[in-house]
Amino acid sequence: xxxxxxxxxxxxxxxxxxxxxAIALLILTPVVAWVMHQQLDYMxxxxxxxxxxxxxxxxxxxxxxxxxxxxxxxxxxxxxxxCRVIHTTLFQVSLMMLIIPTIAVFLGLSLTQAFLLDxxxxxxxxxxxxxxxxxxxxxxxxxxxxxLKAP
Numbered sequence: 001x002x003x004x005x006x007x008x009x010x011x012x013x014x015x016x017x018x019x020x021x022a023i024a025l026l027i028l029t030p031v032v033a034w035v036m037h038q039q040l041d042y043m044x045x046x047x048x049x050x051x052x053x054x055x056x057x058x059x060x061x062x063x064x065x066x067x068x069x070x071x072x073x074x075x076x077x078x079x080x081x082x083c084r085v086i087h088t089t090l091f092q093v094s095l096m097m098l099i100i101p102t103i104a105v106f107l108g109l110s111l112t113q114a115f116l117l118d119x120x121x122x123x124x125x126x127x128x129x130x131x132x133x134x135x136x137x138x139x140x141x142x143x144x145x146x147x148l149k150a151p
Contacts, residue, residue, distance in 0.1 A: 008066065012140065017058050020132055021051045028124065036107065046106040050099050057098060061091050077141050088129045092122055 008016065025047055033043035065087060069075065079087070096118055104114035 008062075013059060013062065016062075016136055017055045019136075020058065020129075021055050023132070024125070024128060025051055027128075028121075038107075046103070049106070050102050053098050053102060054095055057095055058091070061094065065090075077137055084130055084133065088126055088133075091129065092126055095125075096122060 025044075029044050029047045030040065032038075032047065033040045036043065069079075074083070096115075099121070100111060100114045100118050103109065103117055104111050107114070107117070109117065
């Protein structure tokens with residue numbers, strides 16, 4: 001039996017964040033350790049720290065974004081490509097403001113150097129976020145047979 005979509009539940013939001021961060025850590029940590037000539041365990045501690053910051057911000061940002069969408073009678077599954085690009089861009093820019101100081105402290109870089117390094121992270125996460133959210137929504141709405149409420 002199918003159900004109507006009334007917003008992500010707390011369980012779905014947590015599942016969204018946990019899978020998002022776990023997959024990103026598995027991809028990014030070894031690459032960053034290699035590029036930065038750092039030990040994998042040290043880079044893992046940095047990526048876990050930034051992941052925790054990102055997870056908390058992800059949860060809060062997406063909750064706020066969903067609430068704004070509701071106020072404008074929009075629905076997550078009907079997000080246009082433009083809306084998805086805006087969502088991704090707003091999230092990543094705001095996250096950069098939280099992550100750059102963390103990177104600077106862990107790697108002993110200036111804020112300018114950390115900013116430049118974070119640009120490479122931003123490029124990865126811009127594409128990763130858009131793809132991940134699209135696939136997550138496909139799984140949530142198609143595989144689990146959740147349908148939109150009739151207007």
